[in-house]
Amino acid sequence: MIDPASIRAAxxxxxxxxxxxxxxxxxxxxxxxxLAEECTQDAFVSxxxxxxxxxxxxxxxxxxxxxxxxKAIDAHxxxxxxxxxxxxxxxxxxxxxxxxxxxxxPVIGDDRLRLVFTCCHPALSREAxxxxxxxxxxxxxxxxxxxxxxxxxxxxxxRVTRAKKKIAAARIPYRVPAAHELPERLDAVLTVVHxxxxxxxxxxxGDALIRGDLVGRAIELGRLLVALMPDEREAxxxxxxxxxxxxxRASRTDEHGQLVLLEDQDxxxxxxxxxxxxxxxxxxxxxxxxxxRFVLQAAIAALHAEAxxxxxxxxxQIVSLYDLLYQAWPSPVVLLNxxxxxxxxxxxAAGLAAVDEIDAATLAGYHYLPATRAxxxxxxxxxxxxxxxxxxxxxxxDNETERAFLRRRLAAVQFAVGxxxxxx
Numbered sequence: 270m271i272d273p274a275s276i277r278a279a280x281x282x283x284x285x286x287x288x289x290x291x292x293x294x295x296x297x298x299x300x301x302x303x304l305a306e307e308c309t310q311d312a313f314v315s316x317x318x319x320x321x322x323x324x325x326x327x328x329x330x331x332x333x334x335x336x337x338x339x340k341a342i343d344a345h346x347x348x349x350x351x352x353x354x355x356x357x358x359x360x361x362x363x364x365x366x367x368x369x370x371x372x373x374x375p376v377i378g379d380d381r382l383r384l385v386f387t388c389c390h391p392a393l394s395r396e397a398x399x400x401x402x403x404x405x406x407x408x409x410x411x412x413x414x415x416x417x418x419x420x421x422x423x424x425x426x427x428r429v430t431r432a433k434k435k436i437a438a439a440r441i442p443y444r445v446p447a448a449h450e451l452p453e454r455l456d457a458v459l460t461v462v463h464x465x466x467x468x469x470x471x472x473x474x475g476d477a478l479i480r481g482d483l484v485g486r487a488i489e490l491g492r493l494l495v496a497l498m499p500d501e502r503e504a505x506x507x508x509x510x511x512x513x514x515x516x517x518r519a520s521r522t523d524e525h526g527q528l529v530l531l532e533d534q535d536x537x538x539x540x541x542x543x544x545x546x547x548x549x550x551x552x553x554x555x556x557x558x559x560x561x562r563f564v565l566q567a568a569i570a571a572l573h574a575e576a577x578x579x580x581x582x583x584x585x586q587i588v589s590l591y592d593l594l595y596q597a598w599p600s601p602v603v604l605l606n607x608x609x610x611x612x613x614x615x616x617x618a619a620g621l622a623a624v625d626e627i628d629a630a631t632l633a634g635y636h637y638l639p640a641t642r643a644x645x646x647x648x649x650x651x652x653x654x655x656x657x658x659x660x661x662x663x664x665x666x667d668n669e670t671e672r673a674f675l676r677r678r679l680a681a682v683q684f685a686v687g688x689x690x691x692x693x
Contacts, residue, residue, distance in 0.1 A: 276320045279329070284313060285482040287330040288408030293380035294334045296443050299341040302387075302405065302433050308344065312337035381406060382493045383444055388432075389457040390441045397432035402461045403468065404429055406490075407483055416474045416667060451498065459507050459563060462490045466511050474667035478522055484515055502554040506564030509550035513570035516543040528674040532579035544574045562598035565590055584614035601631040605638060617648040636665035640675065652682040 292309045299305035312333045326332040388401040400418070403409045415425035435441075446454055469483025491508040498504050520534035551571045554564040569590050576582035591607035604627050612620020624642055632638045643658035659679035666672055680690060 271321055271324055273321055276317065276325065279325050280313060280316055280320065283316075283329045283333065284408060287333065289381045289384065289406045289486065290330050291333045291337055292405060292408075293384040295337040295341055296384065297380070298338045299344070302436060304341060304344060305337075306405065308337045308340040309333075311340050382490065382497065385458055385461065385490060386445055386454060387436065387441060387443050389454055389461055390436070390439075391453050391457065392439050392441065393432055393435060395457065395460070397428060397435075398457055399461050399464050400425060400429050401432050402465060407465055407468075407486060413474075445497065455498070455501065455503070458494065459503055462487050462494070463507055463510070463563070465490070466514075470514060471671070472668055476669045478526075478528060478668065478670040479518060481518075484511075484518075487511060488515065502557060503561045503563045505550045505554040506561065506567045509547040509554060509567035510563055510570055512543045512550070513547035513567060513574050516540040516547065516574060522670065526670065528670050531573070536578070539574070547571065547574065560593075560597075562594060565594040565597060569594070579613075582613070584610050588614055601627055602635070605632065605635075605641060609641060612645055612648075617645045621645040621649065634665055636662045636671075639665070643675075643678065647678070647682055652686045653688070655682045656686070656688060 288309070291312065292305055295305040295309050296302065299308060315336055316329075316333055320326070384406055385402060388405060389398045393401070396418070400414055403414045404411065411426045411429060412422050414429075415422040418425060465483055466487035469480040469485075469487060471478060472480045488508065488511050491504065491511055494501075494504045495508055516539050517531070517534060519540070520536070520538040521529055523529055547567065548571055551564070551567045554560065554567065560568070569587055572583055572587055572590075587610045588607060591603060591610055595603045595607065605624065608620050608623035608627070611623045621642065624638070624645065627638070629638065639658045639661035643655045643662060646652070646655035646658060656679055659675055659682065663672060663675050663679065666675065682688075683690060
């Protein structure tokens with residue numbers, strides 16, 4: 270007897286791993302992002318009923334892709350029938366939403382990469398590019414994306430809808446752009462892939478710290494970009510950064526699922542193969558001129574990876590690299606990370622001074638700002654102030670693993686100064 274629970278679990282796993290594969294293959298038949306998404310969703314619904322009767326197919330992704338394409342073909346047939354029977358009531362629409370043009374790079378035959386480039390068209394805002402990629406390439410729901418962006422669900426739904434309409438109105442083609450078009454899209458594509466990675470590396474909400482499906486998808490897309498643009502050093506830098514960062518995955522939580530900070534991680538559990546590949550890519554990317562922001566971030570990650578311990582890390586060089594990174598990418602997040610390195614190099618007082626120089630308004634809602642202040646204040650023995658900062662951080666974070674860590678730190682400093690426990 271087929272267990273319905275096991276079918277639902279298998280379908281959920283397939284959704285996490287194969288959503289983008291099924292959707293991007295269906296776009297070619299549907300000719301419209303909206304229709305492709307609708308048919309892909311319907312295919313997953315049909316699978317739940319069919320698989321409970323016949324069992325899980327040997328290749329679930331192929332089954333779903335075939336089902337979604339058939340639904341798209343059926344939708345086009347119904348549309349043609351309607352137009353033939355009601356010619357006076359329906360105006361011609363001038364064609365499909367997304368023109369599926371032949372690829373200029375036949376060696377790169379990945380439909381997901383074409384979908385990324387469609388989502389990252391320069392006609393769209395960066396926020397729309399990221400939202401569309403998370404929705405269409407990664408399969409996140411609108412509520413999930415809204416929580417990641419710290420906006421209302423209705424706001425995010427409207428943003429995604431507007432982006433889709435703009436793609437349709439501008440007839441943005443579903444293809445990898447030609448060589449002369451790459452420069453204007455490369456930074457957007459790299460940025461979006463990196464944001465997919467960071468969304469998976471530390472999930473913005475939920476019980477789990479890491480969403481391995483998003484991390485794996487980002488690394489896979491990064492590798493495809495390197496294959497597409499082998500001379501682009503920033504693409505190599507991005508893959509190196511992701512590999513070197515994800516190499517620590519096994520040590521980031523303990524056996525109880527609790528967060529373990531970098532300084533306390535068991536480095537013997539780090540992925541040496543990923544570190545070796547990341548180092549090679551960093552060295553390749555550093556050759557040939559001034560490094561960009563992803564190469565510099567990868568170089569910082571490489572210094573962390575090669576250190577035998579947290580204390581043995583070359584913190585002064587990391588501070589220098591953050592100075593270069595801020596020149597290439599003047600972001601307040603860079604300044605915050607630099608302040609942490611300053612604290613390790615010159616002491617917590619110097620680090621706190623660097624944190625206090627950051628315009629807090631530029632990082633409103635970013636819980637790592639008060640969390641960093643809290644840790645530095647704790648190290649300086651200013652425990653009452655640290656407790657206030659920990660409570661501020663707790664008010665901003667939704668990931669339960671991070672919340673549990675901050676609650677433990679808050680309880681410890683409150684106990685040390687005789688403050689009553691906080692509800693956190």
